[in-house]
Structures are given as structure tokens and as C-alpha cells.
Amino acid sequence: DGGITQSPKYLFRKEGQNVTLSCEQNLNHDAMYWYRQDPGQGLRLIYYSQIVNDFQKGDIAEGYSVSREKKESFPLTVTSAQKNPTAFYLCASWESPGGYTFGSGTRLTVV
Amino acid sequence: QKEVEQNSGPLSVPEGAIASLNCTYSDRGSQSFFWYRQYSGKSPELIMSIYSNGDKEDGRFTAQLNKASQYVSLLIRDSQPSDSATYLCAVNPGGGYNKLIFGAGTRLAVHP
Numbered sequence: 001d002g003g004i005t006q007s008p009k010y011l012f013r014k015e016g017q018n019v020t021l022s023c024e025q026n027l028n029h030d031a032m033y034w035y036r037q038d039p040g041q042g043l044r045l046i047y048y049s050q051i052v053n054d055f056q057k058g059d060i061a062e063g064y065s066v067s068r069e070k071k072e073s074f075p076l077t078v079t080s081a082q083k084n085p086t087a088f089y090l091c092a093s094w095e096s097p098g099g100y101t102f103g104s105g106t107r108l109t110v111v
Numbered sequence: 112q113k114e115v116e117q118n119s120g121p122l123s124v125p126e127g128a129i130a131s132l133n134c135t136y137s138d139r140g141s142q143s144f145f146w147y148r149q150y151s152g153k154s155p156e157l158i159m160s161i162y163s164n165g166d167k168e169d170g171r172f173t174a175q176l177n178k179a180s181q182y183v184s185l186l187i188r189d190s191q192p193s194d195s196a197t198y199l200c201a202v203n204p205g206g207g208y209n210k211l212i213f214g215a216g217t218r219l220a221v222h223p
Contacts, residue, residue: 042213090154094209099145102154
């Protein structure tokens with residue numbers, strides 16, 4: 001079945017540590033997105049990519065980095081510069097004209 | 112700053128009733144609109160999309176769009192306890208990158 005796979009489901013980060021969240025899709029979609037969800041807030045866009053080897057900052061990119069070396073993969077790294085990383089992270093791809101398909105999400109907690 | 116506003120709820124309705132969820136948006140040039148359902152601890156799933164003024168029906172769900180009033184709504188007929196979730200309104204402001212802007216969501220509780 002086609003879809004988006006995010007791993008791990010739960011991730012714990014120590015202070016000063018970089019962590020990478022995986023996002024893999026087999027939908028053959030060009031555009032991929034990373035959003036962050038905090039309790040009581042809407043999803044906020046971190047980074048997006050329209051094609052391989054190209055990506056742009058979203059509204060809250062500070063403290064995050066991404067790569068897009070393959071069409072299927074769009075990993076997100078949460079760096080030590082992100083001071084409040086505890087959140088639910090969602091990866092999505094766009095299927096015209098229907099909207100986003102989301103992965104199952106990664107819940108990141110700072111310990 | 113482009114915004115999407117939703118009442119946080121909870122909206123409580125009895126089983127079998129019609130649930131009405133509302134959303135307003137600030138960018139008059141927005142082109143397409145989406146409703147997602149999100150169960151607690153899970154990722155959002157697409158329920159409806161709407162692109163032109165008027166109503167769009169899909170089973171028990173009806174999406175309504177009024178671009179002049181910058182207002183989009185979702186009606187759920189014959190509400191079931193399984194409909195209890197948070198409903199997210201999302202707006203595509205255009206510009207070619209399909210960067211959806213999400214509201215904070217309305218929590219719906221359907222009680223037996």
C-alpha cells in the first residue's frame with residue numbers, strides 16, 4: 001500500500017543533541033512538507049521541498065535542517081539550536097488536487 | 112500574517128444530530144480549502160476538499176464555502192460517537208507551493 005512512513009514513533013532528545021526524524025514515501029509525489037504541532041495550536045510549516053535537491057524554509061525553520069537527496073526521502077534534523085523542540089512532527093506529501101497525505105507522526109520529547 | 116481561525120470547542124452534540132464546524136480565513140486570495148479529522152495522538156486524515164463557492168457533499172459530510180465572507184464550514188449529519196475528534200480546517204493561499212495554513216482545530220464530542 002502506498003503511503004508515508006515516519007520513524008521513530010517516539011523520540012527522546014537530550015539537551016545539546018541533534019536528532020533526525022525519518023520520512024519516506026512510496027506515493028511518487030514530488031512535493032513534501034514538514035509540520036510541527038503543539039497542543040492547542042495549528043500545524044506550523046518547518047520546511048518544504050518541491051523537487052529533489054531543492055527545499056525552502058517555512059515559517060519556523062530556525063533550529064531545523066532538511067535534505068532531499070531522493071524523491072522518496074525527506075529527513076528532518078532537529079538541531080541543538082532548536083530551544084523548544086518538544087512537539088508532534090508530521091511529514092506530508094501533496095497529491096494534486098486532493099491535498100496532503102500525512103505520515104503517522106513522530107513525537108519528540110526533550111529529556 | 113495569513114490566518115485561519117476556528118473555535119477550539121469542545122462542540123458537544125448528541126448522537127444522530129448535525130454537527131456544524133466553522134472556519135474563517137484572512138487571505139482573500141485563497142484558492143482551495145480542506146477539512147482534516149485528527150483523533151487524539153494520531154495524524155490528520157483528509158475528509159473533504161472544496162474549491163468553489165457552494166456546497167460539496169460526500170456521504171454524511173458536507174463542506175460549504177463562501178469566498179465573499181471568507182468562511183468555510185463542515186456539516187456532519189447523523190453524528191456518531193466515532194466522529195469524536197479534532198477537526199482541522201486548512202487553507203491553500205496559492206502561490207504554487209501548496210503550503211497549507213492550518214487552524215488550531217475544533218474538538219467535537221458526540222455523546223450517546
